[in-house]
Amino acid sequence: MKEAATKYTAGEGLRPFTSNELGRARRLNALLGLLPRYHTDRRWNAITIQALVRTIQFLVPDKLRRHNEIAGGRAMSSDRRIGVRLILPKGVRRGLYVHFHGGAWVMGNARLDDSITRPIARHCEMLVAGIDFRNAVDDRLDLTLQDCKMTIDWLVDHLAELQVEHIILGGESSGAHLAAEALLHLRERGRAGVVAGFVSMCGCFDLTGSESLRRSNSESLLINGQSALRNLRRLTPSLSGRPAKGPLFADLSNLPPALLIAGALDPIVDDSLSMAQQWQQQSGNADCVIFPEAAHGFNRLPTKLAARANSLVREWMSTTIAKVWLGKS
Structure with a gap:
């Protein structure tokens, strides 16, 4: 059996986390602890938030489009356009x-993630x-899932038109669940x-509910853990077979290198740990990095830990795509 996936901690595989980094994260966590948790199983709040996001995006000019950094596109099938x-990127x-x-x-939507994806285009x-x-x-x-599969098929069919040969999914x-599927x-x-590679940030891979999610309670930061578990139970009846359980239960052999990042305080931290372990055992090329004092979605918070996590993703992607782009794989 191959070695289990590496769980990196301070001083092991990464530059040690400083007291300043951890202290700032703890202070923000104390503030987050005073805020109400988001209930992912309540559809009315998702609909309300989505309507608000669309309204704001309609009223606020698209910065990337204004600077000619974006091109519109649609994946098409016989009955659906996505x-x-x-x-x-520049150059x-x-x-x-x-x-x-x-x-x-x-x-959510793609534009809402510009703060994550735009730096990837530039840096990588x-x-x-x-x-x-x-x-x-x-x-x-x-x-x-049908939308995601159809879109990835369309993109792979049009790689030549997009002037690329390899992709990273994430x-x-x-x-991250949809990317894995x-x-x-x-x-x-x-x-x-x-x-060429797969990257996950705070990913969900066990749709049956990982142990950390089942143990979670209303004290978990940002999201209500038990509500997240109920959300899975609402969604999975539309699936059947292995997909109803999640990618964790799939055959993970012969897959490209993977980087999985999660926060130690995330109710679904076990998803990343278990997925990385299975990936490493079956494909031999997975790394898992657990950030201390980090909640679900911590990479979007105004902390140095978030900046480090996002920088780590970009560095890993740059290295991974360079290996195939330069023919060094």
Whole structure:
């Protein structure tokens, strides 16, 4: 059996976390602890937030479009068109990063993730495709998955037109689940050879509910843990077979290198640990980095830990895509 995935901690595989970094994170966590937790199983709040996001995005000019950093696109099938937000790098295109946004499968869109994806386009010199799949506010997660599979097929079919040869798949939270399913779909179709890597931030891979999620309570930061578990129970009846359990229960052999990042305070931290362990055992190329004092979605918070996590993702992606772009794999 191959070695289990590495759980990096301070002083092991990473520059040690400083007292200043951890102190600032703890102070922010104390503030977050005073705020109400978001309940992901309540559809009315997802619909309300999504309507607010769309209104703001309609009223506020698209900064990337104004600076000619974005190109519109649509993945098309015989009966469905899905928006693809293409963020253009300056100069050479080393590859394509396909990003699946988070939002508990029920809210969010590609533009909302510009603060994450735009720096990837710039730093990694990669074309970025943010996918605007349908959100499962009707609990039809099967249709959301169908959108993601159709879009990844379309993108792979059009790599030459996009002027790239290899892709990296990734996402945050529920988006990491969708990215993993897209990768497994490509492998089933014999097309996973174009995928250079997979990256996850606070990903959800066990749709049955990981141990850390089942142990969680209302004290977990930002999101209510038990509400998140109920959300899974609302969504999974639309799926059948292995997909109803999640990517963790799939055959994870012959997959590209993976980087999984999570926060130690995340109710679904076990998803990343278990997925990385299975990936490492079956494919031998997974790393898992657990950030201390970090909640679910911590990479979006105004802390140095968040900056380090986002920088780590970009550095890993740059190195990974360079290996295939320069023919060193």
